Amino acid sequence: MLRIVESPRFGLPGLVEASAWLDESDALPPGKLPESLAKAVLKRKREYLAGRHCAALALGRLDPSLPTELPSAENRAPVWPAGVAGSLTHSNRFVAACVARSVQYRGVGRDTERLLDERTAKEISSAVCTGDELERLGRETGEDSLRLLSLLFSAKESLFKCLHPLHGRFFEFSAAQLASVNLKKGEYRIELVKTVADEFPTGYSLTGKFLFQDSLVHTLCVLPA
Numbered sequence: 001m002l003r004i005v006e007s008p009r010f011g012l013p014g015l016v017e018a019s020a021w022l023d024e025s026d027a028l029p030p031g032k033l034p035e036s037l038a039k040a041v042l043k044r045k046r047e048y049l050a051g052r053h054c055a056a057l058a059l060g061r062l063d064p065s066l067p068t069e070l071p072s073a074e075n076r077a078p079v080w081p082a083g084v085a086g087s088l089t090h091s092n093r094f095v096a097a098c099v100a101r102s103v104q105y106r107g108v109g110r111d112t113e114r115l116l117d118e119r120t121a122k123e124i125s126s127a128v129c130t131g132d133e134l135e136r137l138g139r140e141t142g143e144d145s146l147r148l149l150s151l152l153f154s155a156k157e158s159l160f161k162c163l164h165p166l167h168g169r170f171f172e173f174s175a176a177q178l179a180s181v182n183l184k185k186g187e188y189r190i191e192l193v194k195t196v197a198d199e200f201p202t203g204y205s206l207t208g209k210f211l212f213q214d215s216l217v218h219t220l221c222v223l224p225a
Contacts, residue, residue: 002029002050004057007096008218010186010209014104015222018057019096022050029053034072047095051088052078055097059084062099077165087111087161094216107223109162113154115215121149128153130177130193141181150217151188152178155208158221159190162206166223167197179205186210190221 007017022029028042029049037045055078056068062084070078080086086099087110098110116124125134129152137148156173164170175194182188191205208221 002053002095007098008211008213010211010218010220012209012220012222015098015100015108015220016058016062017096017098017110018054018061019094020050020054022046022090022093022095024093032069034076036072036076047090048076050095051090051097054095055086055088055099058086058097058099062101085165087158089157089161092216096218098220100222103225105222106225107162107166107221109158109160109221110219111154111157111161112216112218113150113157115150115212115217116146116153118146121146124153125149128156128173130174133177137178137181141183143181143183147212147217148181151181151210151212151219154217154219155188155190155210155221158208158219159206162221162223163196163200167199169197171196188219 002020004020007019028046031049031052037048052070055070059066059068066081073079083102084099085102085105085108087108088097089110089112091112092114094112098108100108138145156176159176175196176190176192179189179191186209188208189205190208192202195201206221211218
């Protein structure tokens with residue numbers, strides 16, 4: 001069973017979100033699984049169906065006339081209805097979908113991550129951070145390094161989800177850095193240090209939103225139209 005909950009509030013106009021907590025029972029959320037997931041583990045099936053369910057709720061809230069059954073691309077990413085930009089995320093039993101009209105936002109990237117523990121942080125830090133990125137942000141904000149690294153990880157995931165559908169090219173965490181973090185406003189500026197597409201060259205930057213909530217960090221990155 002899905003427990004629908006109030007979504008994090010990022011305060012950006014035109015964005016509609018639906019979120020839920022997954023129950024730990026064996027029951028799957030309602031919906032139809034693609035054949036590619038027929039032999040997937042129960043956890044993957046549950047996350048897929050919960051994500052699609054939240055997406056249907058968000059689309060219905062954006063415009064009741066929109067189709068709410070999302071087909072999947074070859075990489076199983078959702079194919080949003082024409083005129084809609086959207087993003088899905090799931091982490092630690094939390095699931096959310098965020099959608100907007102593409103005339104307002106060309107790209108939407110939404111991510112949620114569980115706050116990292118020390119062991120995981122040591123394993124991924126070199127892949128997530130560029131140069132002295134984490135140390136610099138620590139000096140500038142005074143924030144705990146584990147929380148900052150969790151934010152870095154999630155913000156770069158949101159950036160990828162925002163930009164990748166527009167050009168179809170894969171890029172690593174090392175392609176971007178957090179140029180600044182404003183803890184009071186819950187905002188960050190993320191900047192490309194490598195060109196990922198002609199439209200998104202080195203030096204291109206976007207402003208994102210974030211929220212720490214219990215054991216999770218939520219991030220949002222949008223590309224205005």
